[in-house]
Amino acid sequence: MRTVKCKKIKRMIHEYIDGALNPDNKDILLNHISQCEICKKYLENMEKIKFYVAKLKVKEPYYIESKIISKIREQENIKERAGIFNMGLTFKPALSFAIASLIIIGSVFLIYNNISENKLSLNLPEKSPEKIIKTEDINKVRDMKISKTESSIKDENVNIAEKKVIKEKTKIIVSENLKTASELKVETDTVMKSNEPKYSLSKVEGISLKMAKEIATPSTTNPLLERDKAIIGNNMINPLKGEYCIIKTKVDESARVRIIIYDKRIKVVANLIDEQKDPGVYEVKWYGRNSVGDILSEGVYFVYIQIGSQVIKKNVIIIK
Amino acid sequence: MDEKELIKKIKKGQINLFAEIVNKYKKVVYNHAYSFLRTKEDAEDATQEIFVNIYNNIKKFKGESKLGTWIYRITVNLCKNKLKQIKRLKGKIVEENPEWDEEKEENILEETLKDKDEKKPDNLFVSNEIKNIVFKRMEELTEEQRKVLILRDIDGLSYEEIGKILKLSVSAVKSKIFRARENLRDKLKKDDIF
Numbered sequence: 001m002r003t004v005k006c007k008k009i010k011r012m013i014h015e016y017i018d019g020a021l022n023p024d025n026k027d028i029l030l031n032h033i034s035q036c037e038i039c040k041k042y043l044e045n046m047e048k049i050k051f052y053v054a055k056l057k058v059k060e061p062y063y064i065e066s067k068i069i070s071k072i073r074e075q076e077n078i079k080e081r082a083g084i085f086n087m088g089l090t091f092k093p094a095l096s097f098a099i100a101s102l103i104i105i106g107s108v109f110l111i112y113n114n115i116s117e118n119k120l121s122l123n124l125p126e127k128s129p130e131k132i133i134k135t136e137d138i139n140k141v142r143d144m145k146i147s148k149t150e151s152s153i154k155d156e157n158v159n160i161a162e163k164k165v166i167k168e169k170t171k172i173i174v175s176e177n178l179k180t181a182s183e184l185k186v187e188t189d190t191v192m193k194s195n196e197p198k199y200s201l202s203k204v205e206g207i208s209l210k211m212a213k214e215i216a217t218p219s220t221t222n223p224l225l226e227r228d229k230a231i232i233g234n235n236m237i238n239p240l241k242g243e244y245c246i247i248k249t250k251v252d253e254s255a256r257v258r259i260i261i262y263d264k265r266i267k268v269v270a271n272l273i274d275e276q277k278d279p280g281v282y283e284v285k286w287y288g289r290n291s292v293g294d295i296l297s298e299g300v301y302f303v304y305i306q307i308g309s310q311v312i313k314k315n316v317i318i319i320k
Numbered sequence: 321m322d323e324k325e326l327i328k329k330i331k332k333g334q335i336n337l338f339a340e341i342v343n344k345y346k347k348v349v350y351n352h353a354y355s356f357l358r359t360k361e362d363a364e365d366a367t368q369e370i371f372v373n374i375y376n377n378i379k380k381f382k383g384e385s386k387l388g389t390w391i392y393r394i395t396v397n398l399c400k401n402k403l404k405q406i407k408r409l410k411g412k413i414v415e416e417n418p419e420w421d422e423e424k425e426e427n428i429l430e431e432t433l434k435d436k437d438e439k440k441p442d443n444l445f446v447s448n449e450i451k452n453i454v455f456k457r458m459e460e461l462t463e464e465q466r467k468v469l470i471l472r473d474i475d476g477l478s479y480e481e482i483g484k485i486l487k488l489s490v491s492a493v494k495s496k497i498f499r500a501r502e503n504l505r506d507k508l509k510k511d512d513i514f
Contacts, residue, residue, distance in 0.1 A: 010498070011494070011495075011498055014494065014497055014498050014501065015494065018472065018479070018497070020478070020479055045505055045514055046501055046505070048514070049501050049504055049505055049508070050473050050501070051446070052446055052450065052451070052454045052508075052513075053454060053458070053469055053470075053473035053474060053504070054473045054474060054476075055420075055446045055451055055454075056355060056418075056420075056451060056454060056455055056458075056474055057351055057420065057421045057474065058350070058351060058354050058360075058363075058418050058419060058420060058421055059419065059420075059421040060346055060347055060350035060351070060367070061350075061360075061364060064346055064350060064364065064367055064368075065339070065342050065343060065346055067364070067368055068342050068346070068367070068368050068371045068372070069338075069339055069342065071368055071371075071372055072335075072338065072371070072372060072375050075372065076335070
């Protein structure tokens, strides 16, 4: 009898520790526990289990929210682009219908014209040579033929002259086009060249406005840079949107400055700077590309900054 | 702004407000995904996928149930599918040493310092070693048992809410929790925790 009761009590214990036991059963349970050591132990164990499991909480990554939002934004952008495309698709049947009807109307018009022209040409011989032969006025016919050939020769000459003019014009246009094409090529080459990832350490007088805003120091000096000797502005970038991070370094004494980007496998992905520098504040922009100019995949990248014998390590996150 | 109003505005096109939902539920969703999928990488991917799913389906949410319940249902289903996918791809799930939320521990320690009279010496601090063992043993439970235990004890949901999410009756939820805890206790006995 007691075991049956204990079995019921055990079930009640779970409801009790979950705060879901009704007051009447709670009294029964507490009364039973005060007398039954086994059930008391069981309650303690179950409370412990519940407590242990409840403690299995991990801290979510600090960047999870921005990762989710950027994914949604990316999806929205794709949808927008697809929307424009779909709009085109919805208009396509109407457009194709219009084009088709135009073609049909056009071809009907042409066919009709051809037929009427044919009719005319078919009528002509009926009217002229045969009738002329019938009237046996051969000379007239000859004269007519001669004048016709003369006029056709004239027409041909005019055509040849016209063709020449057209040819010359085309040559000019072609040469102009070729010129613009070559100019364009030169322009594209220069653009291509300028797009190549070239990094240089430019000296900045004091701190740029962007940086000052980001670290919220309106003055020209930057305590963070003074203290750390290297700071990174905008350390979460989306290279696809052309975002970049600014790596700032402060060189106190003339020293060799090296800035290398490593991935999480500690593999060098970009060697940004390796130069001898005079004292001053320097900055370099990194567009999330490797040394050959390819955009890097999502993840954490380590920025290794060496100023003389001092080494500073920073992180940059690439999101897409 | 209450949730109903928030959803109304998101449905009307104020999608920037979705960040509020992400902010409110990211912790529970990530924790659930982590308890279920057991690696940081998979939990991260699943959390992202869950919120994108919520975002894509928010127009279908009619407010018949609570937003939290709806989000949990999506979370549970997606984690279940993801687990199948992972098991198929990786074979066995790779265990890793979890980074437990230390902030919580500090708060609890602070609380214990405040309420010295009420403290229960053995229960109030759980070392990372114990957490690792409990975490590992939980994987040995059946999927259903693990699910109810995560929803009840980690996420803190009521029996009714768990029932709605898992489409089970309250009594079925109760007996699953009962069996899950007993099963876990038996496993932990072998580790000399009890």
